[in-house]
Each structure stands twice: as structure tokens, then as C-alpha cells.
Amino acid sequence: MKKISLLSSVIILIVLMTSCSKENFTDPSGNFSATQNTIALKEAAVNNYIVVFSDDFTPESQFAPGMSYEKRNDVMGAFVREYFAGQGIAGVNPVRYYNKALHGFAASLSLDVVEKLRNDSG
Numbered sequence: 450m451k452k453i454s455l456l457s458s459v460i461i462l463i464v465l466m467t468s469c470s471k472e473n474f475t476d477p478s479g480n481f482s483a484t485q486n487t488i489a490l491k492e493a494a495v496n497n498y499i500v501v502f503s504d505d506f507t508p509e510s511q512f513a514p515g516m517s518y519e520k521r522n523d524v525m526g527a528f529v530r531e532y533f534a535g536q537g538i539a540g541v542n543p544v545r546y547y548n549k550a551l552h553g554f555a556a557s558l559s560l561d562v563v564e565k566l567r568n569d570s571g
Contacts, residue, residue: 500566501553512548521548529554536569538562 508528512521525546533541541562543554558566 496557496559497555498558498563499547499553499555500558501547501551504552507552508548509552522546524548525552525554536565538565 508524511524511528516524525548526543529543529546533539541556541558543556545555547553547555
């Protein structure tokens with residue numbers, strides 16, 4: 450009986466997945482189009498990057514045990530601003546800092562800035 454139940458669940462899941470995978474789905478009200486939203490998401494992500502610093506290039510020594518999330522973000526923000534100043538990079542405004550599992554930031558970057566960051570060893 451369990452095999453039949455599992456088989457029917459798998460069949461239902463496959464039917465649901467294939468019925469939802471239409472590329473140009475539009476709802477009856479015309480307010481949503483999967484294709485339009487996909488294009489908008491791609492355009493929005495064009496200049497957005499997550500920059501990750503190498504393990505030996507981090508402000509880890511400045512993070513005190515038990516430091517709050519907000520304080521860690523402040524420390525990481527100061528570290529990133531100092532790094533940009535040292536590289537002669539202006540006009541970058543990070544929208545998020547990463548300071549636990551990895552060290553870095555998310556920001557919209559021009560291609561010139563991306564090239565400078567790629568060529569830097571840190």
C-alpha cells in the first residue's frame with residue numbers, strides 16, 4: 450500500500466511541476482507575465498555583484514566575541530570604505546555586508562570597478 454501511495458504522490462508531483470513550467474504564462478487579469486518578470490529580474494541583476502574578500506584579507510581581528518550584528522556590519526562597512534579609498538574607487542554604495550561565513554559585500558558596480566576588483570589580490 451505504501452508503494453502505491455508513494456507512486457501516486459510522485460505522479461502528482463510530476464504533473465504539477467510540468468504544468469507550472471510554461472515559459473510564457475500570463476494570468477487572466479494580464480497583470481503578470483513570467484517572461485516579463487524574468488527579463489526585469491535579469492536587467493536588475495546586470496550590475497549587481499557580491500564581492501568576497503580572500504580569507505587572509507578580512508577585518509576578523511576587529512570582531513570582538515559576542516559583537517552584535519549591527520556592530521559587525523559597522524566594522525565591515527568601515528573596512529570596505531577604507532579598502533575602496535586605498536584603491537582609488539569612489540561611488541560604490543554597498544547594500545549588504547557579509548561578515549560571518551564569508552567577508553564581503555553586495556553592491557551595484559560599474560564594469561571598471563569590477564575589473565579593478567578582479568585584478569586585486571585581496
